[in-house]
Amino acid sequence: MRVEDLDTPVLIVDLDGLENNLDRYHRYFAEHKIGLRPHIKTHKTLAIAHQQMRRGAVGITCQKLGEAEVMVAGGVDQDVLIPFNIIGAAKLDRLMALSRRTRLTVAADSAYTVEGLSAAAQRSGDTVGVIVELGVGGRAGVPTPQAALELAQLIARSPGLELRGLMAFPTDARTRPVLQETLALLDQSGLPHPIVSGGSTASALLAHEVPELTEHRAGEYCVGGVGHLRRGTHTVAQCALRVLMTVVSRPTPDRAILDGGSKSLSASTIQDGDHTSMGYIVEYPQARFSGASEEHGHVDVSACDPKPQIGERVQVLPVHPCPCVNEHDELVAVRQGRVEAVWPVSARGKIR
Numbered sequence: 001m002r003v004e005d006l007d008t009p010v011l012i013v014d015l016d017g018l019e020n021n022l023d024r025y026h027r028y029f030a031e032h033k034i035g036l037r038p039h040i041k042t043h044k045t046l047a048i049a050h051q052q053m054r055r056g057a058v059g060i061t062c063q064k065l066g067e068a069e070v071m072v073a074g075g076v077d078q079d080v081l082i083p084f085n086i087i088g089a090a091k092l093d094r095l096m097a098l099s100r101r102t103r104l105t106v107a108a109d110s111a112y113t114v115e116g117l118s119a120a121a122q123r124s125g126d127t128v129g130v131i132v133e134l135g136v137g138g139r140a141g142v143p144t145p146q147a148a149l150e151l152a153q154l155i156a157r158s159p160g161l162e163l164r165g166l167m168a169f170p171t172d173a174r175t176r177p178v179l180q181e182t183l184a185l186l187d188q189s190g191l192p193h194p195i196v197s198g199g200s201t202a203s204a205l206l207a208h209e210v211p212e213l214t215e216h217r218a219g220e221y222c223v224g225g226v227g228h229l230r231r232g233t234h235t236v237a238q239c240a241l242r243v244l245m246t247v248v249s250r251p252t253p254d255r256a257i258l259d260g261g262s263k264s265l266s267a268s269t270i271q272d273g274d275h276t277s278m279g280y281i282v283e284y285p286q287a288r289f290s291g292a293s294e295e296h297g298h299v300d301v302s303a304c305d306p307k308p309q310i311g312e313r314v315q316v317l318p319v320h321p322c323p324c325v326n327e328h329d330e331l332v333a334v335r336q337g338r339v340e341a342v343w344p345v346s347a348r349g350k351i352r
C-alpha cells in the first residue's frame with residue numbers, strides 16, 4: 001500500500017525521519033555517557049518503545065501508571081520510571097502489582113506520597129524505588145534543596161522503599177546550582193543518589209552541560225514538532241510525525257479548509273511571530289494554519305503561490321506531538337511513500 005491509498009485524516013510517521021532522530025540522540029547520549037530514558041508519552045506506541053530500547057535506552061519513562069502497564073504488558077519491561085506522585089489505594093495497588101513485573105521507580109514530592117508508597121509496599125511485601133522530585137519548573141516538586149534532603153531522609157527510613165536519587169523537569173545549565181546544592185546535602189548525610197534524572201527535548205543535546213545527570217528523559221526528540229523545527233533541533237524531514245489531510249473547501253481565494261481540526265492535531269498552538277499557528281504544512285510552508293474547529297483546519301493561503309486546490313492532500317506537522325498522537329487509534333509507518341506498518345497507539349488515553 002502507498003501513502004496515496006490512505007484515507008484522511010490519518011496520523012503517519014516517516015520512518016527515515018524517526019530513525020534519524022533515534023540514531024542521533026541515542027548516539028549523543030552514548031558519547032556523553034548519560035543514560036537516555038525515552039518518555040513514551042509522546043508516541044504511546046510499543047513498536048517505537050522497543051526500537052528505543054534496542055538502541056540502548058536505559059529504560060523508559062511513563063507519565064502515568066496506565067501507560068506503564070501497557071508498555072510492560074507489551075514487553076518493554078526492563079526498567080520503568082514514573083515521574084509522578086502516585087496517590088490513592090487503587091493506584092497504589094496497581095503500582096505494587098507492576099513492581100513485580102519490572103524494575104520500577106516512582107517520584108515523590110511530599111510525605112503524603114511517601115507514606116502511601118511505604119504502606120502499599122509493606123502490604124504487598126515488595127520494594128519500590130523512589131526519587132525525589134525537585135520543583136525547578138513551576139509544576140510539582142519540593143521547593144528547596146533542604147526540603148529535598150528531608151524528603152530523601154524520610155524515604156530512606158521508610159519500610160518497603162529504596163531511595164534512588166533525584167529528578168527535575170525541565171533541566172538545563174540554569175538548574176545546575178539547585179541540583180549541586182541538593183546532591184551536596186545528600187552526600188553530607190550519606191544518602192544514595194544513583195539516579196539524577198533530567199528532562200526535556202529542548203535541552204536534550206545540551207545535557208552534557210549538567211554533568212551531575214546520570215540520565216535524561218526526552219519524549220518529543222523522536223518525532224519533533226513545530227516548536228523543535230523553529231528551535232532548529234529538527235529539520236522538516238526530522239519532524240517525522242505528520243497528519244495527512246485533504247483540502248475539502250476553498251471558501252474564498254485566501255482560505256483553505258482541511259478535513260482535520262483539533263480532533264486530528266489536538267488544540268495546541270504556538271506563537272509564530274505575530275500570529276498563532278496550529279501546524280506547519282510541509283507542501284506549503286507559506287500557508288498559515290491559523291485555527292481549527294473540531295473537524296476543520298482553517299488555513300490562510302494568501303501568501304501561497306500556487307495555492308492548494310480542493311482534493312489535494314497535504315502533510316501537517318503538529319505543534320505538540322504528544323496530545324496529537326493521543327487523538328489517534330493508529331500510527332501509520334511510512335517510508336518513501338510506502339506503508340510499512342500500522343501500529344496501534346496502545347497507550348492512547350491512559351490518563352490514570
Ligand SMILES: Cc1ncc(COP(=O)(O)O)c(C=O)c1O
Binds near residue numbers: 061219
Ligand atoms: C517529567 C517529564 N520528563 C520528561 C519530559 C519530556 O520532555 P519533552 O516533552 O520535551 O520531550 C516531560 C514532558 O512533559 C516531563 O513532563
